[in-house]
Amino acid sequence: MPDGSPNETRCLLEVADLSRTFTDRRGTIFRPTEHLTKAVDGISFTVESDSTFSIIGESGCGKSTTLRMVLGLDRPTTGTIRFDGADIFEMAPETQRRFRRSVQAVFQDPTSSLSPRQTIGAIISEPIRANERVTKLDLADRISDLLSTVGLSASLARSYPHELSGGMRQRVAIARAISINPKLIVLDEPVSALDVSVQSQVMNLLKRLQRDMGTSYLLVAHDLASVRFLSDHVATMFAGRFVETGPSENVFSDPLHPFTRELMDAASPTALTPNVPEPADAQPDGDAAQTGCAFRLRCPHAFAPCHTTTPALRVAAPGHAVACHLHDLATATGSTEAGSRK
Amino acid sequence: MQETHTSPIDDPVLDISGLTVEIASGGQIGMALSDISLHVAKGECLGLVGESGSGKSLTALAVVGLLPKKVARIVRGSVRVDGDSAYAEDGHYKDGLRGGKVAMILQDPMSALNPVLKIGDQVEEAIRGRSAMSAVQRRDRAIEMLDLLKINRPAERVGWYPHQFSGGMRQRVVSAAALACEPRLLIADEPTTALDVTVEASFSRLLKQLQRDLDLSVLYISHDFSVVAKMCDRVSVMYGGTIVETGRTEEVLRTPIHPYTDGLIRSIPDVTQKVEWLEPIDGQPPSIFDAPAGCPFAPRCAHASPQCQTDRPPLAETPDGRHYRCWHPLTDNAQDAADA
Numbered sequence: 001m002p003d004g005s006p007n008e009t010r011c012l013l014e015v016a017d018l019s020r021t022f023t024d025r026r027g028t029i030f031r032p033t034e035h036l037t038k039a040v041d042g043i044s045f046t047v048e049s050d051s052t053f054s055i056i057g058e059s060g061c062g063k064s065t066t067l068r069m070v071l072g073l074d075r076p077t078t079g080t081i082r083f084d085g086a087d088i089f090e091m092a093p094e095t096q097r098r099f100r101r102s103v104q105a106v107f108q109d110p111t112s113s114l115s116p117r118q119t120i121g122a123i124i125s126e127p128i129r130a131n132e133r134v135t136k137l138d139l140a141d142r143i144s145d146l147l148s149t150v151g152l153s154a155s156l157a158r159s160y161p162h163e164l165s166g167g168m169r170q171r172v173a174i175a176r177a178i179s180i181n182p183k184l185i186v187l188d189e190p191v192s193a194l195d196v197s198v199q200s201q202v203m204n205l206l207k208r209l210q211r212d213m214g215t216s217y218l219l220v221a222h223d224l225a226s227v228r229f230l231s232d233h234v235a236t237m238f239a240g241r242f243v244e245t246g247p248s249e250n251v252f253s254d255p256l257h258p259f260t261r262e263l264m265d266a267a268s269p270t271a272l273t274p275n276v277p278e279p280a281d282a283q284p285d286g287d288a289a290q291t292g293c294a295f296r297l298r299c300p301h302a303f304a305p306c307h308t309t310t311p312a313l314r315v316a317a318p319g320h321a322v323a324c325h326l327h328d329l330a331t332a333t334g335s336t337e338a339g340s341r342k
Numbered sequence: 343m344q345e346t347h348t349s350p351i352d353d354p355v356l357d358i359s360g361l362t363v364e365i366a367s368g369g370q371i372g373m374a375l376s377d378i379s380l381h382v383a384k385g386e387c388l389g390l391v392g393e394s395g396s397g398k399s400l401t402a403l404a405v406v407g408l409l410p411k412k413v414a415r416i417v418r419g420s421v422r423v424d425g426d427s428a429y430a431e432d433g434h435y436k437d438g439l440r441g442g443k444v445a446m447i448l449q450d451p452m453s454a455l456n457p458v459l460k461i462g463d464q465v466e467e468a469i470r471g472r473s474a475m476s477a478v479q480r481r482d483r484a485i486e487m488l489d490l491l492k493i494n495r496p497a498e499r500v501g502w503y504p505h506q507f508s509g510g511m512r513q514r515v516v517s518a519a520a521l522a523c524e525p526r527l528l529i530a531d532e533p534t535t536a537l538d539v540t541v542e543a544s545f546s547r548l549l550k551q552l553q554r555d556l557d558l559s560v561l562y563i564s565h566d567f568s569v570v571a572k573m574c575d576r577v578s579v580m581y582g583g584t585i586v587e588t589g590r591t592e593e594v595l596r597t598p599i600h601p602y603t604d605g606l607i608r609s610i611p612d613v614t615q616k617v618e619w620l621e622p623i624d625g626q627p628p629s630i631f632d633a634p635a636g637c638p639f640a641p642r643c644a645h646a647s648p649q650c651q652t653d654r655p656p657l658a659e660t661p662d663g664r665h666y667r668c669w670h671p672l673t674d675n676a677q678d679a680a681d682a
Binding site: 058059165166167168195196197198199200201203204207222223224225226228229248249252262263264265266267268 | 393394509538539540541542543565566567568605606609610611612613614616617619620621622623624626627
C-alpha cells in the first residue's frame with residue numbers, strides 16, 4: 001500500500017489495513033436497526049525509528065480512533081498493528097509490558113491529563129516507578145534531570161499542576177512521556193491548547209528531544225504549520241481513509257489531493273479566497289461514504305467516476321501516494337487498473 | 343477602511359476610552375485591563391489579538407455589560423456605543439443595548455444554543471419583544487436569517503434541534519440569532535476556534551461577506567494572527583491587560599512596532615515553508631496579580647532597559663497614525679515619532 005520503500009531505517013510501528021467500525025442502534029426499541037460507522041477504513045502506514053509520522057484531517061475523520069488503537073486502548077475490527085515486529089494485540093504478557101514501556105503519549109489538554117492531586121515529581125516519575133526498581137535518591141535525580149531536559153526548574157518537583165501555566169504543564173506531560181526512554185511517543189494535538197507564544201517553545205522542545213533521544217513520533221494535529229515543522233512523513237485522512245501519503249516536504253510543497261489542497265488553502269496566511277466552493281455540511285457518513293469517493297460532495301473537480309468507484313491509493317510520485325481519480329487520469333495513460341477495492 | 347488616520351474619528355460605533363478594570367480573586371486585586379482605548383468605525387472590522395489572560399475577552403464582556411459583577415469592577419474609563427454611554431451613572435449597563443445595538447457570538451456554539459429548543463425558536467427569541475412582529479412574521483424573519491447565513495433549506499431547518507447540525511452550522515445558527523435584531527456592532531469572540539480549519543475558512547468568508555454587505559461594525563477577538571489577517575481592517579494587539587499596538591492589519595504584520603507583536607508574528611510557524619527551528623518568545627505571559635510595575639512585556643523583552651522595568655510606557659503615535667506603547671519601538675518610522 002502506501003510507501004513500502006525498503007529504506008535502511010528501521011520500521012518501528014507497522015499498521016496494516018486497519019479498520020474500526022462502530023455499531024450504534026437506531027430506530028425504536030420494537031424495530032431496532034443497526035447503523036455502522038466506519039471510523040477507520042483500511043489504513044496502512046509505518047513509523048520508522050527516529051522519525052515523525054503525522055496524520056492531518058478534520059475532526060471526525062478517524063485520527064483519534066487510530067491513535068487509540070495504536071496505544072492499545074481500542075481493538076481494531078480488522079487489520080493489524082505491529083510494534084517492533086510483534087502484533088500488539090497478540091503479545092505475550094512479558095512482550096506486552098515491554099510494549100507499554102516503549103510507547104508513551106502526550107495529549108492535547110495538559111490540565112486534564114495530569115492528576116491535580118499529585119506533585120509534578122510524582123507525575124513525572126510514575127512511569128519509572130511502575131517499570132523499574134529505583135532508590136528514592138536515584139528517583140530524585142532522575143526527576144530533576146527530566147525537569148531540566150524539558151526546560152523547567154528542578155524546584156518545581158514539589159509543586160502541583162494548578163500552580164503551573166498551560167505551557168509548563170505540557171512540558172510536564174512531555175517529561176512524563178520521555179521518563180522511561182520510549183521508542184515511540186503518540187502526540188495528540190500537543191500544542192493546540194497552548195498560547196500562541198508558548199506553542200513554538202513546546203514545538204522546538206519536541207524537535208530537540210527527538211534529535212537528542214531518537215524517539216519516533218506519531219503526531220495528530222489540525223494545525224498544518226506545526227505538522228510541517230515536525231514531520232518527516234504525512235498522511236491526509238478523510239472519512240476514515242488515507243487520501244494522500246508521502247514525505248512531508250513533497251506533500252506540503254505539492255499537495256495532490258483536492259482535500260489536502262483545501263486544508264493548505266485554509267491554513268495559508270493569505271487573504272480570503274472567495275471563489276472556493278463552500279465545504280458541505282460535515283463529513284459524509286453511511287451511504288455517501290460507501291460508494292464512490294467520500295470527498296466528492298465537497299470536491300471542486302468531481303467528475304463521473306468519483307460517484308461510482310472509490311479511488312485507491314496509488315503512487316503518483318516516488319513515495320507520494322494519492323487516492324484520487326484525477327491522478328488516475330493523469331498517470332494511467334491507458335487506465336491500467338481502473339477497478340477499485342470494493 | 344477609511345482614510346481617517348487620527349484616532350477620534352467622527353462617529354465611531356464603538357468607542358472605548360481609558361477603560362480600566364480590576365479583578366478580585368483570592369484576596370488579591372489585580373488590574374485586568376489598564377487604560378484600554380479603542381474605537382470601531384462604521385463598517386469596520388477591528389481585530390483584538392492576544393493570548394489567554396491578556397484581557398481581550400474581558401474587554402468584550404465590558405462592551406456587552408457582562409463583566410462578572412462579584413469579581414470585576416470598572417475603575418475608570420468609558421464605553422460608548424453609537425455615541426451613547428453603555429453604562430449609566432450608577433454603573434448599570436443600559437437596558438436593551440445588548441441584543442439590540444450590540445450582539446455577540448462566542449467560541450462554542452453548542453453552549454450558546456439551548457439543546458432542547460428548535461433553532462427557529464432560538465433565532466426568533468432574539469427578535470421577540472423587540473419589534474411588533476406577529477408570530478408568522480417572526481418565523482419568516484428567522485427563515486430569512488438562516489438563509490442569509492447560507493443554511494440550506496431554511497424553511498425546513500427552523501424545526502431542527504442544535505444536535506442535528508455540525509459545529510460550523512451551529513455557529514451559523516448562533517450568528518443568525520445575533521444578527522436577527524440588526525445590531526450596529528457585532529462582537530465575535532474567537533468564533534472559529536472550535537471549528538475545523540476548512541470550516542473555519544468558510545465561516546470566516548461568510549462573516550466577512552456579511553460584514554461588508556450589512557455595513558456592520560465588528561470587534562473580532564482572536565488569539566490567531568492568521569485569522570485576524572484575513573478578517574480585520576485594523577488590529578489591536580493586547581498583552582498583560584494593555585493594548586500594546588494598534589494599526590492597519592497589513593502594516594502591523596509587515597512592520598510591527600512593539601517587540602511583543604514582532605515576537606508573536608515570528609513565533610508562528612509558516613505552512614508555506616519548512617524551517618529548522620522556530621523563534622519563540624521566551625518566558626510566560628504575566629499574571630495580573632503580580633504584574634510588573636513598568637511595561638508588562640519587559641521581563642520577556644530583548645530590548646528592555648531599566649526604564650521599561652519601572653515606568654509604564656505612554657500611548658504614542660506615529661506620523662501615519664499607528665499607536666503603540668513602548669519605550670523602544672522597533673521601526674524607524676516609530677523611532678522618528680518618538681524622537682520628535
